[in-house]
Amino acid sequence: MTATTVTPKVPKSDTRVRVRASRLVLYTVLVVITGLMLGPFGWLIITGLKTTPELAASPVHWLPDQVQWHNFADAFTNIEFLGYARNSLIIAFIYATLVTLSSAWVGFGFARLNAPGKKVLFGVLLGSMMLPQMITLFPTYLIFAKLGMVDTYWPWVLWGLAAAPYLVFLFRQFFAGMPRELEEAAIIDGCSYPTIFWRIFLPQSWPVLAASFVIAFTWTWGDFIAPMLLLSSDRTTLSVAIMTSYVTEGGMPVNNLLAAGSVMYVVPILLIFLVAQRGFVAGMSTTGLK
Numbered sequence: 642m643t644a645t646t647v648t649p650k651v652p653k654s655d656t657r658v659r660v661r662a663s664r665l666v667l668y669t670v671l672v673v674i675t676g677l678m679l680g681p682f683g684w685l686i687i688t689g690l691k692t693t694p695e696l697a698a699s700p701v702h703w704l705p706d707q708v709q710w711h712n713f714a715d716a717f718t719n720i721e722f723l724g725y726a727r728n729s730l731i732i733a734f735i736y737a738t739l740v741t742l743s744s745a746w747v748g749f750g751f752a753r754l755n756a757p758g759k760k761v762l763f764g765v766l767l768g769s770m771m772l773p774q775m776i777t778l779f780p781t782y783l784i785f786a787k788l789g790m791v792d793t794y795w796p797w798v799l800w801g802l803a804a805a806p807y808l809v810f811l812f813r814q815f816f817a818g819m820p821r822e823l824e825e826a827a828i829i830d831g832c833s834y835p836t837i838f839w840r841i842f843l844p845q846s847w848p849v850l851a852a853s854f855v856i857a858f859t860w861t862w863g864d865f866i867a868p869m870l871l872l873s874s875d876r877t878t879l880s881v882a883i884m885t886s887y888v889t890e891g892g893m894p895v896n897n898l899l900a901a902g903s904v905m906y907v908v909p910i911l912l913i914f915l916v917a918q919r920g921f922v923a924g925m926s927t928t929g930l931k
Contacts (some may be wrong), residue, residue: 682907689713696896709897716902720886725879726854726909729862732797732878737857740808740872747804748781748812749838763813770806774866782870792873797861815849816842851917855856859910875877880905 690694690709695702716722751763785796819842827837843850869877883906887898 662697682904685900686904689716689897689904692726693895712897713905716887716892716905717897720882720897720902722882722902722905723877725877725882727879728872728876729880730909732794732868733858733861735794736797736801736861737854739798740803740805740857741853743802743804744808744853745812745843745846745850746838747809748814749816749842751809751813752816753837754834754840766806766809770810778870785871791871792876794876796867796871802841805857808857811849813848815846820843826892854919855914860911889921 649681687704689712691702691712692707692709693703695705750760751766781796782791785791785841790799823841827841832840862878863880864878865880865884868881872878872881883899883902887895887902889895
């Protein structure tokens with residue numbers, strides 16, 4: 642006769658205590674990480690509310706003695722803020738729209754079409770993600786200068802039509818996970834691959850479309866080097882204007898105005914993310930490796 646071991650039951654009260662303790666630890670870690678990430682932005686806001694002597698004080702003057710709200714008004718009026726913001730919006734919207742559609746089309750081709758050398762081309766595409774922007778920026782500048790496209794927005798149109806490797810990868814992963822039966826049924830009904838893409842695959846990829854648009858918009862809105870190199874002071878973007886306009890007569894930066902302008906510069910990106918965050922998170926979570 643064999644002896645049986647009886648596992649003692651853990652009281653429900655102890656289990657609840659453990660669950661609550663683990664959740665408390667998790668929430669504490671999340672709060673700390675969130676505070677570390679938001680810390681620089683909070684310090685930027687505080688800097689924008691200080692006076693110039695407080696910024697130069699030693700030791701560090703952590704909080705302003707009197708909040709200088711007029712710094713934000715001065716940062717807004719000292720430059721053509723709305724005009725530069727309009728330039729940034731035009732460029733970012735054009736590029737984000739075009740690169741999202743072109744990347745979706747290329748990703749569809751890699752995911753659903755068969756051709757010799759497809760894997761090699763996809764490997765080259767992934768390898769191009771490792772190239773720094775500076776390597777390709779100056780050769781493309783020479784090309785745009787030869788074509789007479791400097792000081793125009795055509796470079797962003799061409800960059801958008803050329804697709805982006807990272808976004809192509811996202812769309813390829815998403816389209817590769819869709820059922821083959823959808824494609825086969827559409828082919829039996831006489832649909833071509835462009836029709837399958839536009840009427841079946843693209844409407845079902847709204848999470849990736851949202852994620853791609855937000856990423857591309859953020860890339861262009863935050864870009865400094867390309868607008869600085871390709872555009873004149875009248876056509877340039879808000880990022881360039883903020884970095885080059887808030888200076889004294891001697892060329893020294895006015896840091897409180899620079900911080901105030903930077904805070905207002907970040908607001909549109911935050912609003913776009915808040916509006917599209919559901920699609921952005923869904924798009925990033927549905928493009929896993931296959």
